[in-house]
Amino acid sequence: MEQNPWTTKKINPVYENPWIKVEHHEIINPAGNEGVYGKVHFKNRAMGIIPIDKDMNTWLIGQYRYTLEEYAWEIPMGGGSLEEDKLESAQRELREETGLTAGKWTEMMTIHTSNSVTDEVGFVYLAEELSEGEPEFDETEVLKVRKLPFVGALEMVMNGEITDAISIAGILKASRILKL
Numbered sequence: 001m002e003q004n005p006w007t008t009k010k011i012n013p014v015y016e017n018p019w020i021k022v023e024h025h026e027i028i029n030p031a032g033n034e035g036v037y038g039k040v041h042f043k044n045r046a047m048g049i050i051p052i053d054k055d056m057n058t059w060l061i062g063q064y065r066y067t068l069e070e071y072a073w074e075i076p077m078g079g080g081s082l083e084e085d086k087l088e089s090a091q092r093e094l095r096e097e098t099g100l101t102a103g104k105w106t107e108m109m110t111i112h113t114s115n116s117v118t119d120e121v122g123f124v125y126l127a128e129e130l131s132e133g134e135p136e137f138d139e140t141e142v143l144k145v146r147k148l149p150f151v152g153a154l155e156m157v158m159n160g161e162i163t164d165a166i167s168i169a170g171i172l173k174a175s176r177i178l179k180l
Helices: 086-098 150-158 165-177
Strands: 007-016 020-028 034-042 044-051 057-065 070-074 077-081 101-112 121-131 144-149
Touching: 034 044, 044 057, 044 086, 044 101, 044 165, 057 086, 057 150, 070 165, 077 086, 086 101, 086 121, 101 165, 121 165, 144 150, 150 165
Parallel strands: 044 121
Antiparallel strands: 007 020, 020 034, 044 077, 057 070, 057 144, 101 121
């Protein structure tokens, strides 16, 4: 592991809410010059789930993304408290967004969503041996749940219909694991 070539001189908090904290850093960069850096600290982990049933179907979630001002199709995902077990967070998110529970869970990957400006860490799980139930949406969620063949979700990634980074990475990784 290489050593950190950056020196942090000062950190000023700029903004904070229950989900994120934004900081302004005064730094000395690797070339020895003074500069600034902005950092968005996430107070939760990102948890993504690829549910796969015995017939190789999966589920996607459709919702309007406020920050992008557009509708998006994504894998089931949400935030998991840093204090909560990662797997328990993933299980809760799958149940809340799709009503599904899974008998088999495989952690597929760790992902840094935008490491030039944020410390957010995401984890993506493959969920198998599924049982169906009723979703439990949060009050801020207006979601559409769509069941489709996994290869259809893969096609949506390849033709640009799915643009969320965690969804793309998870679907591509699952396609290799599932040999599709």
